[in-house]
Structures are given as structure tokens and as C-alpha cells.
Amino acid sequence: MASGNPDFNYLDIVAERSKNVLLVRDNVGKAKPSIYDIPQEITFGVAPVADQEGAKEIVNVWKPHQPSIQDNDNRVNYLKWNRFTAAQKAVRHPSVPKLKKLIGEADEEDEKANTFSDLDLAKDDLDRRAQKIMKWKLDQRKITVMPQTDKEKLYHTYAKKDKTSYTKAEIIASKASAAAYRSKSVPQDGSITHGKRKTERPPTPMEMVLGMEFAKIGARESRQKFDEYQQAKRDAASVKHSGPTKASLGHATGALNARRAAVEKDSRSEWVLSRFKNIKPTMNMQEYLRAAPRPTADKSKDYI
Incomplete structure (x- = not known):
């Protein structure tokens, strides 16, 4: 029996055949098997359907916008309609739908025929204006294309x-x-520049870039600006100024007197009490230095 084989393990077989992700075991050096079977024709997922119109076709062919035809049957000139309702004194909400209903049900022989003709004239005016706008737009789009x-x-x-x-x-x-x-394509509008090369820009002069010509030009311009700045400073300094005013002379005189008073104050002797004015110092250093040292006396003691 299989149960008598010591190498037989029922749990390994269950884990190998199981679709439960919790029971799937990892083998050393092998990836965990998938928990569901992938079809043979699909390896890395479903391949998307290729786009029939690529970027080249979109860029090379310009498709202008084609405006849809407007339905002018139900369009109303609301400016004239508001004036008409105001003339009929239909300014409140319940009266406006009632007036529209009366206009829609009126006959030509009815007494309401005049009001119906006013609304019809407003529609005709709006239709004529719409036709003029459409004709102007078509004339603007018309471009003569050469065969x-x-x-x-x-x-x-x-x-x-x-x-x-x-x-x-x-x-x-x-x-x-x-x-x-x-x-191979003519754009419908002259202002559209999709895919056109800008011919007004000249090519970059690589010889000047590699030869540091632009750096030399920049240094020359900087030097020229500096020279102009220095010349402007010299011109400003060489301007002849007017003579001194009375106020400037007064300030200069006051400053001179202040400097003189400060010098005189420094030259004065220090203040001393009157009883100590006639007292002389016991030692005059200048006379002491002029006197020669005594031969019998110690030099170190004389200078103490």
C-alpha cells in the first residue's frame, strides 16, 4: 500500500494538486506555481487590439472641424420675445405659458394673428442672421488648394x-x-503650424561655441559697460559746483571752533589742589638718569 511507503506524504500530493493559495508550497529554487490555469495562447495577458490610426496619420492629415447643421425651427429671438411679452403684459410665470399656447393655437383669421406674425418675424430675423454667420464662416474656411x-x-x-x-x-x-x-499635406488654416519647421531660426554656429567666441563677446560687452560706468562717474565728478552758501560757511566755522576748543582743552594742565601745587616730587627721573651710577654701590640697588 502507498501508506506503507515511508517517503509517501499525502499532504505533499494535496498541496501539489490544490488550487488554494494557502496550501501551495514553495520549492527550493523554483517559483510558486499559479493557482489557476492560463490558456496556451495567452502568455503575458491578452494582447490589446492595435490602433488602426497611428500618430503619423494623425499628424500628416489635418481634419478641420465640420460644424453641425443647426436646427433653426425652434430657435427664438428672446430679445424680441421679451419685448413682445412685456407689451402683452405677460410678465408673470403663469401668464407666459398661456400666451405661448394662445400663439400656437391662433389661426390667420383669428384676432391673435397679429401677435403670431410678430413672433414669426422674430424667427425670420434670427434665421437670416444665422445664415449670414454660416456664410461668413464658410468664406473664412475657403482656401484655394492647388492641384x-x-x-x-x-x-x-x-x-x-x-x-x-x-x-x-x-x-x-x-x-x-x-x-x-x-x-504632402496642406493645412486648412494658415495660422496652424502643426508639423512645420520654423525656418526663421538660423542654425547654431558650433564653431563660435567651441571657440569660446560668445564668451569673448560677453567679456567685451561687460568691459564696455564698465568703462561707460566709470566715464559717467568721472563726468559727474567734473561738474562745476556753485560756491558755498551762508549755511555751509556757518557749519564749517562751528566745526572749526569745536576742533580748536578740543585742542585747547587737551593742552591744559591737570587740576591739582592749591596746597599741593608747590610740592615737588621727591625723585626726578630725568636727573637720576643723567647722574652716573656710583662705583661702590650695587647697580641693581640703584635702579630699585
């Missing part, structure tokens, strides 16, 4: 022949047509 054969012909003519015989307008038109032919 492909004419574009190729004009492009090759501009690229090969001498351009001195062309006028300025012809050269500009030729350049625009050549650029449109190279890009």
Missing part, C-alpha cells in the same frame, strides 16, 4: 530654373507651394 499636378510642376520649376526672372510674389508663392508639396 497636385500644378504643385509638382511649380515645385520642379522653382527648384531647377533661375529665380532672377521671378517677381517677389511669384517666389513667395513658389516657396509655399514647394513646402506644401514636400509635406
